[in-house]
């Protein structure tokens with residue numbers, strides 16, 4: 136058969152990719168920053184399966200959302216269970232949280248994940264059928280300070296990657312009762328423009344009218360411009376929560392703008408919602424977003440616990456880094472590259488390489504026989520710091536030349552003492 140990856144998917148490769156964002160060195164770099172920053176904020180990692188019972192997402196994200204109704208990969212297994220590939224991170228984390236009775240273990244939980252997500256979307260730049268998200272969930276705290284800790288984490292993460300041109304937009308969706316009142320007002324307003332709405336939005340008008348607020352359709356956008364604002368429907372309590380979020384953001388000097396059109400696509404959000412976008416990207420500018428979900432845990436039959444989290448797309452973050460020509464650390468290279476010219480020399484080289492690795496020294500053996508010039512080229516392209524060639528002469532005279540690949544300087548050494556010398560140099 137023809138070797139071909141399914142549409143909308145991509146490999147993350149060590150080399151050989153025309154598109155630089157698919158090179159694994161960027162991914163490893165981003166992941167290392169994620170592990171570092173989350174630990175500094177006191178978050179611990181959680182890993183949940185790639186698929187769950189479809190019900191987890193149907194109930195969590197909501198069947199009227201695009202993610203569930205249009206984009207979810209749903210399948211039946213051999214036991215006739217209805218399963219779905221994970222389209223977003225929060226539902227699986229909360230399923231695990233409830234199943235493992237985490238709320239009995241501690242009052243506050245700060246969790247993070249790095250995981251692939253699957254959505255059947257029309258593939259285009261910045262939109263794939265498998266993408267990867269770094270996400271966090273803080274469960275157990277209603278204090279608006281936690282909303283801002285989460286935003287601060289995402290903001291500092293993006294700053295640490297040296298991303299410029301970032302915009303933070305925030306909004307509040309209030310609680311269930313504010314939202315119900317707002318929905319009625321919104322439906323009332325939009326119904327007067329029903330015939331001018333896009334066909335998608337006409338369907339959404341009954342099913343999920345809030346989603347019309349973030350429609351990308353130009354005509355919809357014009358209509359939405361004059362729509363009532365959710366902020367006028369907030370209860371005293373949710374308004375006070377929102378004001379505190381704004382005040383804490385100001386206290387730690389994170390610039391933001393309030394955008395009452397930010398609703399996020401998922402049903403579980405209430406109170407604070409936010410999005411961070413970058414001006415480095417073309418059409419798909421959103422790097423990440425999140426918000427509060429204070430009723431989610433009830434879905435899994437446990438007591439209602441407040442929660443707040445975000446998810447951000449690693450593909451888009453790498454693309455933004457590349458678009459801005461931001462320098463990233465270069466991947467590590469071998470310290471020493473060994474070329475053995477014939478069988479006896481290769482055996483010697485092989486055992487030296489193995490010994491060096493026992494000392495945690497990155498050492499590489501050349502694996503193609505024949506031409507020395509080709510082997511030297513391979514040594515060069517490995518970006519190794521040093522190179523050693525061992526042949527019959529070296530074995531009989533017990534001397535080798537240790538070549539510095541950058542300066543091209545050569546040092547003559549006794550073959551016997553090579554391992555110790557390299558160990559000293561590595562230190």
Ligand code: AMP
Nearest residue numbers: 261262263266421422423446447448451
């Ligand atoms: P969402 O939960 O839809 O807001 O997604 C969170 C983040 O994941 C977005 O801000 C994007 O950075 C990223 N993302 C979402 N869908 C895709 C996709 N189909 N392809 C690539 N990245 C995506």
